[in-house]
Amino acid sequence: MTDIRAVAAVDLGATSGRVMIGRVGPDALELELVTRFPNGPVERADGLHWDFDALYGHIVDGLAEAVRREPSIESIGIDSWAVDYGLLRDDALLAEPFHYRDERSERGVAEVHTIAPFTELYQRNGLQFLPFNTLYQYRVDTALADADGALLIPDLIAYLLTGARVAERTNASTTGLLGVESSEWDLELAERLGIPSGILPPLVDPGVVIGTLRPDLTERIGKDLPVVAVGSHDTASAVVAVPLSTPDSAYISCGTWGLVGVEIAEPVLTDAARAANFTHESGVDGRFRFLHNVTGLWLLSETVRAWEAEDASSIDLPELLDAAAAVSGDIPLFDANDPSLSAPGDMPARIAAVLTSGGSAVPADRAAFARTIVESIAQAFADAVQTAGDLSGREIDAIHLVGGGSLNRLLCQATADRSGVPVLAGPVEATALGNVLVQARALGAAPATLEELRALVARTHQPVRYDPR
Numbered sequence: 001m002t003d004i005r006a007v008a009a010v011d012l013g014a015t016s017g018r019v020m021i022g023r024v025g026p027d028a029l030e031l032e033l034v035t036r037f038p039n040g041p042v043e044r045a046d047g048l049h050w051d052f053d054a055l056y057g058h059i060v061d062g063l064a065e066a067v068r069r070e071p072s073i074e075s076i077g078i079d080s081w082a083v084d085y086g087l088l089r090d091d092a093l094l095a096e097p098f099h100y101r102d103e104r105s106e107r108g109v110a111e112v113h114t115i116a117p118f119t120e121l122y123q124r125n126g127l128q129f130l131p132f133n134t135l136y137q138y139r140v141d142t143a144l145a146d147a148d149g150a151l152l153i154p155d156l157i158a159y160l161l162t163g164a165r166v167a168e169r170t171n172a173s174t175t176g177l178l179g180v181e182s183s184e185w186d187l188e189l190a191e192r193l194g195i196p197s198g199i200l201p202p203l204v205d206p207g208v209v210i211g212t213l214r215p216d217l218t219e220r221i222g223k224d225l226p227v228v229a230v231g232s233h234d235t236a237s238a239v240v241a242v243p244l245s246t247p248d249s250a251y252i253s254c255g256t257w258g259l260v261g262v263e264i265a266e267p268v269l270t271d272a273a274r275a276a277n278f279t280h281e282s283g284v285d286g287r288f289r290f291l292h293n294v295t296g297l298w299l300l301s302e303t304v305r306a307w308e309a310e311d312a313s314s315i316d317l318p319e320l321l322d323a324a325a326a327v328s329g330d331i332p333l334f335d336a337n338d339p340s341l342s343a344p345g346d347m348p349a350r351i352a353a354v355l356t357s358g359g360s361a362v363p364a365d366r367a368a369f370a371r372t373i374v375e376s377i378a379q380a381f382a383d384a385v386q387t388a389g390d391l392s393g394r395e396i397d398a399i400h401l402v403g404g405g406s407l408n409r410l411l412c413q414a415t416a417d418r419s420g421v422p423v424l425a426g427p428v429e430a431t432a433l434g435n436v437l438v439q440a441r442a443l444g445a446a447p448a449t450l451e452e453l454r455a456l457v458a459r460t461h462q463p464v465r466y467d468p469r
Contacts, residue, residue, distance in 0.1 A: 004028055005445035006073045008066045008225075009435040010059055012080035012153065013234065014256045015040055015301070017055065019062030020429075021070045022436030024446050029460040031429050031436070034069065035062040041099040041344065048102035050153075052086065052093070056160060060220060067222040076161070076213075077230035077439045078154040079237045079431060082174035082281075083134045086156040087147035087199075088165075094143050097153065100132035101343055108136030115192055119274065124189055126180030126267050126280030127173075130293060135176035138195045150199040154232035161227050162211030165201040168229045170236035172203060173282035180267050180280050204229050206236075206284045207442040230438040231284045235259045235291075240284050240434030240450065241427060242400045243458035249398045250385045252415070253430065254405025256298045258377065260384035261291025262392050273391050284438060285450055290392060294380045295336045297405055300373050302347035307366065323367035324374060325410045332360035332372055336380040371410075378414035385419050399423045400463070402430035409466075416466040424463040433457060 004025040011018045017039050021032040037058040041048045067073055087094040098104065109131050112121075118129055127133060134152070138144055151159055152171045159165050172178045172185075177200065179186045187197045204210065210227045218224045231237040238253040244263070253259040267280045267288055281289040304315050334354045341350055348369065352362045355372070363369040381399075389396040399421050405411055406425035416423040427433055437453045440446035447453055 005440060005443060006070050007228075007436055007439040007443070008034075008063055008073050008076045009230075009432045009439070010063070010076065010078040010157070011234065011237075011432045011435060012039065012055070012078070014081050017058060018432065019059065019066055020432050020436075021066050021073065022432065022440070024436060024440040027456075027459060029433065029436070029456055031432055032069070034066045037062070041101060042096075044096065047104055048099040049096040050084065050099055052096050056157065059157060060217065064221045067225075071223070073223065073225065074443055075226050075228045075439050077228050077435045078157050079230055079232050079234045079435050080153040080157075080171075082152070082171055082233045082235075083130075083132055083137070085134060085137070085150050085152050087141070087143050088149040088151065088159075089147050093156075094147060097156075098137065098141075100137070104140050105132045105136045108139035111139050112136055112193055116189065121176065122274045123269055124180065124186055125173075125176050125178060126269060126288075127176050128277040128279035128292060133176045134174065135193060135195065139193055144195065144199070147199055149201060151201065152232070155201070158210045158227050158229075161213055161217055163214055164211035166204045166210055166229070167201045168232040169203050169205050170231045170282045170284065171233040173280075174233055178282070180269065183282060183286075206231050206438050209442070228439045228442050230435045233281065234431045235281070235289060236283050237432075237434030237438070238402055238430040239263065239289055240437055240453060241430040241457050242402055243424075243454045243461070243463065244400060245398050245424065245458075248389075248394045248396055249400055250388055250396045250421075252381055252385075252399060252401045252405070254296050254401055254403045254411070256296055256301070258294040258296035258381055258384075258405065259289070259291050260294050260381055260388065261289055262388045262394060262396075264288045264290045264392055268391055270391070276387050276391060278387070278391055284434075287450070290388065292384045292387065294377070294384055295341060296377060297408070299336060299341060299347065299351070299377060300370065302344065303351065303369070303373060306346055306348050320367065320370050321374070321408065321410050324371040327368045327371040331368075331375045332363065333376045333379055334358060334360065334372070336376045374408070374410050375414050375418075378411055378418050381415045382419035385421065396421055401425045402427055404428060406464075412464070412466045413469070416468045420468050422468065423466040425466060426463040427457065427461040433461075
């Protein structure tokens with residue numbers, strides 16, 4: 001561990017993706033952005049999909065550029081959003097992967113719960129109810145019968161790169177088909193739901209080498225590299241890089257979504273946890289990410305997008321947030337998790353409708369409207385932190401807010417104010433850092449324990465502190 005070692009991280013979000021070079025040493029942890037590319041839903045005749053061909057092309061091009069810039073890269077790791085998948089038959093992708101916001105999954109919820117009520121599902125998989133969890137999507141996917149394999153997005157990309165079909169465990173836990181106690185596929189549940197167990201690939205843990213690049217990709221990318229399983233659910237990678245300051249710290253991984261919770265060693269499968277809709281997603285090294293999904297910056301970004309379309313001009317977001325911070329007086333709040341706010345399209349009108357239905361006035365100008373959005377997200381964060389502490393038996397003494405939301409000073413301060421707990425903001429690139437750290441550890445280039453990895457993050461990425469006012 002005396003030398004700086006380099007790896008490539010593919011980090012895919014619901015609105016954009018990146019390829020980054022990570023460099024790791026005893027007191028070094030650095031990222032270099034190689035390429036950033038757009039990602040998002042595309043409307044097809046049969047519903048909402050991902051433009052997967054474009055996404056994969058961007059990834060391969062980005063990896064080639066990464067190797068050109070840094071020939072010493074030793075491995076590749078891939079993380080992405082959860083739940084979505086591609087179906088394979090005879091090594092070919094049957095269709096573009098559906099987008100989790102497509103309406104079809106709503107039918108799947110009713111059908112699944114008729115067979116296995118949510119109370120039973122929670123005891124089996126420990127997952128909060130989200131209408132787009134993979135098992136609901138599988139239930140209504142008419143192409144499932146023609147498939148001989150199903151791979152979640154990062155596993156699908158790893159397969160296209162290496163030819164190896166596997167399911168990385170942290171992301172597999174978001175499907176609803178992984179036993180919360182066993183961390184193995186629940187084949188009995190799959191069969192009851194009409195999901196062929198044969199489509200479920202072998203499970204692997206973070207740090208395992210999935211395979212090496214196919215010969216044609218070795219030539220195109222410029223080097224024969226292994227693909228290493230990381231915490232392929234982006235939140236699993238992000239939590240690796242949360243520099244938890246105390247055992248009673250909570251975390252918020254904030255981007256499109258805000259994932260709010262604590263890290264625990266044993267599941268909390270109580271009626272109260274189920275009623276609070278807290279989930280148990282697998283983390284790196286067998287930990288559980290005991291958390292709740294809160295709608296995050298999606299509300300603000302969709303609102304800004306609508307305003308820009310209305311004006312046919314761009315909005316300076318930092319300027320808007322500065323104006324929002326200067327708003328005084330009562331700030332009306334709304335439920336950031338209201339189901340009517342989950343789909344794309346005219347977010348300002350839908351937020352206004354939620355405010356009106358709750359008896360609140362709709363802010364008259366954009367700065368005040370943005371302040372209402374940020375404060376409503378912060379209140380949802382504060383409520384989820386309090387619930388996480390209550391359910392896990394912890395007195396939360398700090399909140400680590402990582403991801404893109406850590407740059408939003410108004411959101412960080414509002415979260416501290418509304419929770420009454422200090423917020424430590426950063427690192428911004430927690431997901432990519434966690435991806436890099438797991439790869440580096442697999443190469444023998446980083447410490448062995450999560451605590452030591454987090455200590456390296458703390459030494460190299462100083463958080464910004466926001467105290468409650």
